Amino acid sequence: MGQTEARATAVRETAETETVPQPVEMAVQERRFNLRKLLVVIVLYLAAFWTLVPMYWVAISSIKSLRDLAHIPPRFFPTDPRLDAWVTIFERRILENVYNSLVVATLATVICLIIAVPAAYAATRMRLPFKFVAIVVGLMGLVALLPPIASAIPLFLLGSDLGIIDEKYTLIILYTVLNTAFAVWVLRGTFMDVPMDVEEAALMDGDTRFGAVRRILLPLIFPSLFSIAILLFIFNWNEYIIALYFVNSMKTMTLPIAIQAQIPQHELDWGVVSAAGTIAVFPVLVAAFTLQRFLVRGLTFGVASGQ
Numbered sequence: 001m002g003q004t005e006a007r008a009t010a011v012r013e014t015a016e017t018e019t020v021p022q023p024v025e026m027a028v029q030e031r032r033f034n035l036r037k038l039l040v041v042i043v044l045y046l047a048a049f050w051t052l053v054p055m056y057w058v059a060i061s062s063i064k065s066l067r068d069l070a071h072i073p074p075r076f077f078p079t080d081p082r083l084d085a086w087v088t089i090f091e092r093r094i095l096e097n098v099y100n101s102l103v104v105a106t107l108a109t110v111i112c113l114i115i116a117v118p119a120a121y122a123a124t125r126m127r128l129p130f131k132f133v134a135i136v137v138g139l140m141g142l143v144a145l146l147p148p149i150a151s152a153i154p155l156f157l158l159g160s161d162l163g164i165i166d167e168k169y170t171l172i173i174l175y176t177v178l179n180t181a182f183a184v185w186v187l188r189g190t191f192m193d194v195p196m197d198v199e200e201a202a203l204m205d206g207d208t209r210f211g212a213v214r215r216i217l218l219p220l221i222f223p224s225l226f227s228i229a230i231l232l233f234i235f236n237w238n239e240y241i242i243a244l245y246f247v248n249s250m251k252t253m254t255l256p257i258a259i260q261a262q263i264p265q266h267e268l269d270w271g272v273v274s275a276a277g278t279i280a281v282f283p284v285l286v287a288a289f290t291l292q293r294f295l296v297r298g299l300t301f302g303v304a305s306g307q
Contacts, residue, residue, distance in 0.1 A: 055281055061274035062086065069270050085271030089262070094276060096250065097258035104168055104254060105236035108175035109229055115180050117225070120187035121213065125196070143181040148241040151178070156245040166248040174246070175236045182235075183228055190224040191217075234284055255280050 061069060062085050064078045123136065155174060156165075164170045194217060202212035218225070240256040247253050253261070259276040262269070 055285065058274045058277045058281065062271055062278050064271065066271075082271075085269070085275040088269075088272050089275045089279070092262070093250070094255075094258060094279060097253050097255045098279060100168065100252060101237055101255040104171045104175065105233050108172045108179070108236045109232040111172065111176045112179050112183050112232055113225070113229060115176070116183035116187055116228075117218075119180075119184045120191055121217075123184070123188050124191040125199070139181075143178075148178065148239070152241050152245050155242070159246060165246055166252050167246075168252050170246055171243060171252070171254070174242050175239060178242070179232050179235055183232060186228055187221075187224070190221045194220055230287060233287075237284060238280075 060076070060078060063081045063083060064075075065080045065082050068075050068078050068080065159165050159170060198220070199212050199217060202216050203209065207215070238256060239254075240260075243254045243257050244260075247257050255276075259273065259280060262273050262276050
């Protein structure tokens with residue numbers, strides 16, 4: 001009896017030692033999770049501060065007086081707000097440059113997607129040799145990583161020989177060529193995320209391949225397609241190096257080149273430059289905040305694909 005009671009007591013103590021730490025362990029895990037969550041929130045707030053403060057500073061500098069602009073230490077709020085810089089920038093016909101950038105960026109984005117969607121579809125759905133697909137996709141990845149300055153001078157020399165300098169359609173063609181590789185690279189991952197069974201079911205029901213792509217596949221990848229379109233538009237809207245080589249006159253000058261033209265050789269009007277910078281940032285900022293749901297959903301859908 002004594003041995004039986006001792007054994008029962010040992011089993012009971014072992015059970016207690018195994019069950020007692022569970023609430024403590026759960027509390028420790030919850031504390032670690034809360035600490036990790038707090039660190040993530042702090043990093044996100046710091047990133048937002050790092051991103052938004054320069055935008056605020058540019059916007060607020062456009063309505064500051066010369067005294068506020070030159071004041072040391074800097075003033076975060078204007079004491080004498082003025083619109084002189086905005087009047088000056090509109091007198092210099094900045095809206096023409098906004099129109100040029102809008103036309104070039106929009107058309108280049110649309111044409112790029114028209115080319116990239118069939119190319120990415122063929123790279124994932126057509127029965128092409130694996131080595132051929134790997135080489136083509138690899139070369140597209142290298143082209144997407146190529147800095148614009150590396151191709152600006154050769155393209156300028158070619159454009160000079162062809163006589164297509166200082167034309168809007170030249171910028172549209174160049175932006176399309178330079179961004180198509182990136183679009184195909186991302187869209188390839190998007191198409192790989194969609195099971196082939198969905199498309200094959202439509203083909204078995206008597207639909208054509210083009211009809212299956214148009215009525216079934218494209219609606220499925222619309223969020224990713226939309227997010228890529230927004231990114232391409234931003235790339236084209238902000239592009240500076242290629243436009244610097246191919247733009248000479250006001251009729252074709254895009255907004256980034258127009259902002260650079262506001263900086264004279266011997267004197268700098270910070271208010272005018274800040275007003276032009278605010279005009280350039282405003283459309284992109286509005287698009288990012290308005291369409292962030294589509295951007296996050298689309299990029300997650302496309303980038304999280306298999307290789």
